[in-house]
Amino acid sequence: MVFFYKMVPATAAIYEVMTTSPTAPSTDRVPLYRFLGPRFWPIWVGLGLIRAVNLLPLGAQFAVGRGLGRLAYRFARRDRRIASINIRMCLPGLSDAEREDLVREHFESLGCTLVETGLVWWADDARLRKLIRFEGEEHLQDALEKGRGALMLSAHFTPLEMGARALTLLGPTSVMYLTPSNPLIAELSRRNREKHTVQAVTSEQIRELLQNLKNNLPVWYAPDQRYTGKNSELVPFFGVPAASNVATSRLAKISGAPVLPYFPERRADNSGYVVIIHPPLKNFPSGDAVEDTRRFHELIEDHARRNPAQYLWTYKRFKRPDDDPYRR
Numbered sequence: 001m002v003f004f005y006k007m008v009p010a011t012a013a014i015y016e017v018m019t020t021s022p023t024a025p026s027t028d029r030v031p032l033y034r035f036l037g038p039r040f041w042p043i044w045v046g047l048g049l050i051r052a053v054n055l056l057p058l059g060a061q062f063a064v065g066r067g068l069g070r071l072a073y074r075f076a077r078r079d080r081r082i083a084s085i086n087i088r089m090c091l092p093g094l095s096d097a098e099r100e101d102l103v104r105e106h107f108e109s110l111g112c113t114l115v116e117t118g119l120v121w122w123a124d125d126a127r128l129r130k131l132i133r134f135e136g137e138e139h140l141q142d143a144l145e146k147g148r149g150a151l152m153l154s155a156h157f158t159p160l161e162m163g164a165r166a167l168t169l170l171g172p173t174s175v176m177y178l179t180p181s182n183p184l185i186a187e188l189s190r191r192n193r194e195k196h197t198v199q200a201v202t203s204e205q206i207r208e209l210l211q212n213l214k215n216n217l218p219v220w221y222a223p224d225q226r227y228t229g230k231n232s233e234l235v236p237f238f239g240v241p242a243a244s245n246v247a248t249s250r251l252a253k254i255s256g257a258p259v260l261p262y263f264p265e266r267r268a269d270n271s272g273y274v275v276i277i278h279p280p281l282k283n284f285p286s287g288d289a290v291e292d293t294r295r296f297h298e299l300i301e302d303h304a305r306r307n308p309a310q311y312l313w314t315y316k317r318f319k320r321p322d323d324d325p326y327r328r
Contacts, residue, residue, distance in 0.1 A: 029191075035184040043184055047118075054118040058131060059270045061115045069111025073104055080107075083313035085326055090238035090301075091308065105309035106158075112266065113158040120165045121192040132166050136277035140170060140218060143258040143280055149213030151252060152262040152277075155224040155300045156312040159273060163264030164220045166275045168196045174212040175200050175220040206251075213255040220262070223248055224300060226317055234320075235293045238301055243320050249285035249292040259284050261296070263303045265310060276303075 035044075053064050073080065083103045087094065094102065119128065143150040154163055167173045175197050180186045193200035198217060201208040212219050227245035235244040252259050258280035265274050278299070285292050304311040318325055 030183070030187045032187070035187070040184050043182070047188075050115060050118040051122060053115050054122065058272060061119075062112050062266075062270045065112035065115040066108040067111065068114060069108035070104070072111065073107040076107070079314045082316060082326060083107075086313045086315075086317060087308075089240050089318065089325065090304075102308055103313070106311075106313050109158045109266075109309045110314070113161070116159070116162055120161045121188070125169055128165065129169055131272035132162075132169065132275060133272065134166075134170070134275050134277065136279070137170065139260055139277050139279045143260060144216055144218065146258065147216050148255060149216050149257045150218040150280075151213065151248070151255070151257045151259045152218050152220045153248065153259050153281075153296060154220060154222040154262045154264075155303070156222060156315065157264065157303070157307070157310045158312060159264040159266055159310060160222065160312075162273055163262065163275060164193075165196060166264060166273065167218060167220050167262070170218075172198045172217055173220065174198050174209070174217045176203060176205075176209055176222075177201075178203050209251070210255050213257045219257075221248070221251075224296070225315065226319060228321065231289075233290050233293070235290055235297060237297045237317065240318055241320075242297075242318055244293050244297070246289040246293045248296065249289040252285045261299050263299075265303075265307050 053061055056064070080103055083106055084099060087099050087102055091099070091102075119131075140150055140152075152167060154160065157163075164175050164177075167175075173196075175193055177189070177193065177200060179202055180189055190200060199208065199212060201212070209219055209221075223245040225245075226243050228243050229245070231245055231247040231250070232243050233246045234241040235246065236242070237244070248259065251257075260280050261278040263276045263278075265276070266272075267274060281295065284295070300311075316326055
């Protein structure tokens with residue numbers, strides 16, 4: 001994704017949102033005039049271009065996104081290599097040619113993520129309702145009838161931000177997110193999330209997350225990235241040991257909230273999105289946090305095999321302090 005930053009600086013609104021590490025939470029609204037200096041001009045220009053593209057029909061937007069992705073593929077050597085390593089480790093049955101084709105398709109999917117971020121931030125609910133079809137909405141309704149909220153367990157697929165926004169169309173919602181390091185992107189992300197949600201909480205605001213569940217809200221939560229903090233354990237992901245956050249079990253136990261796997265995907269015909277809401281996980285938490293996380297990983301694996309180009313392969317998921325397969 002390094003080339004995306006150079007080509008369209010507003011890509012930080014995607015890639016940092018999807019992959020950045022936690023930073024100290026800030027609830028103070030920062031005036032946008034503070035971001036008018038020259039260092040922020042490329043981001044403003046990039047965001048303006050994205051907003052202009054969003055005026056096009058969705059199919060045309062995706063065509064632009066795929067074109068940007070193909071351009072990025074030609075120059076982003078580092079990210080091509082990371083994606084190829086991840087795919088080789090996770091999908092070893094693919095031939096070299098099949099793996100290379102998948103890397104190309106993945107970059108096209110990343111380009112679509114770039115342009116659809118504008119829809120996530122600025123499109124009104126009426127427009128998005130025409131583009132999104134839900135499967136399993138009844139599972140969320142049944143869960144909320146129990147009065148303990150619902151932990152909507154998602155993962156880092158390229159339509160991740162659209163999935164979070166889609167949940168707000170079903171009713172009052174809270175989301176948990178990681179704070180981007182770029183201050184302008186962090187402010188715009190926070191403003192646009194708060195515009196559509198009851199509360200957007202950072203990954204450090206666990207008390208607020210639990211309070212939102214207590215208030216019977218669905219909380220969007222994607223804990224599937226590399227994690228080496230307090231609640232980290234090595235858990236197989238596609239059969240490969242991966243440093244993982246196993247705190248989901250603890251959150252479910254403390255809150256009593258049902259845990260519903262939640263996955264968005266782009267339709268193959270470019271007409272919109274399908275958002276799949278699975279039934280609540282049975283016997284969750286089980287008392288074994290590693291086993292619970294493994295179950296979640298298996299769901300991600302199944303969905304990634306179904307839509308391999310839409311999983312985030314350009315992220316160093318398997319890097320650990322004692323083992324870095326990306327340097328070999």
